[in-house]
Amino acid sequence: MSFTSNARQTGAPRLARRALSFCAAGLLVAASAACSDNNPFLSPATRDNTVSTFSVWAISGTNPVLPAGILFSNLTVERPQVLANGSVNFEVAFDITSDGKVAFLPARKLVPQAPAGAPVVGLAKSTSAFAALTRAPDRGYTDDSTLVAGVNEVVVVRLASAGCIYGEPYYAKAVVDSIIVAERRIVLRTLVNRNCGYRALTEGLPST
Template sequence: MSFTPNVRRPGAPRTARRAISFYAALLIAGASAACSDSNPFLSPASRENRISTFSVWTLTGSNPTFPAAMLFTNLTAERPQVLSNGSVNFEVAFDLTGDGKVRFIPARALVPQSPAGAPVVGLQRSSSAFNALTRAPERGYTDDSTLVVGVNEVVLVRLASAGCIYGEPYYAKVAVDSVIASERRIVLRTLVNRNCGYRALTEGLPNT
């Protein structure tokens, strides 16, 4: 009676080979994403980007009931205040300098010790025109520090406390369209990408 031994051929077990193939595919996808500057692990975008125009008044010298700040995550103009729960109702407030330029004031710069904490806001001056700026950079922002710009200048905004599950920020662009000094009023044009982690700054449903 002959006996043929059950000899396993060298190499990784089939389950291990499948696992290796799966993780290799993930690495390849990650490498491809890095090359294309997109993130395949983001949730599908559900909110369309739209350009909006707002009038805000200055923190100083204007009617104290007029809106002097923006809550970009809700696309609303607000009068800055600390709410009853200790949080603040805005992300960036606005004022004018002596020479008529616009001062962007992040919430933490205005209310550094809000009882419930204020949102983290990064600002960055852009050298591009509003319409030419199609994608927000990941780096280069200064968190919670004021920024002064003139009419027709554009500011990039990173909202790190946007409420996304994994902590991804919202990104936005803001142009100072005009300053009506006699009214202490500032006209802003903005586009906020309210899809967690997406950096596209063009109108419509973003892909990245």
């Protein structure tokens, strides 16, 4: 009796220590997953998300030197073209439709025979306001197809060829702030998360 009682008393702290070890390990895994979109294999985020406003011109009916596309992965506006090395200098180009809306034109839609360097661009329209959309959806995108949006409509962008080592995409959101039809000019507000695989669409350094 005495021996059994001592064994239980000795074993209890061991079991407690073991349970604590498992808890600590679980917390470590949870913390690791939390810092990179529930995927412990994603690298820590290093780039802040910031809101940018761009003016772009319709690709049709405008001076050929005016920017008509955005390279989201570099936060620059460009006049779409195929470069000498076979890549393209934009991810999405823009046009104004006959009814005064904006056509989002992914590179592979615009370039008849897309070069190997043309990125795969997924587009999806959101019902949320720009500020209210805090996270990119993980599904519902249509790749390399035209999407039409009006003023105040929000479009989510998935860039599947963003230069990430393991092929994770970048995500972005864009809202059409205004369309100046007489100038064939479009004002867009954007936020791009340039951290591979992260879907947070809020300002600052993302944690997911």
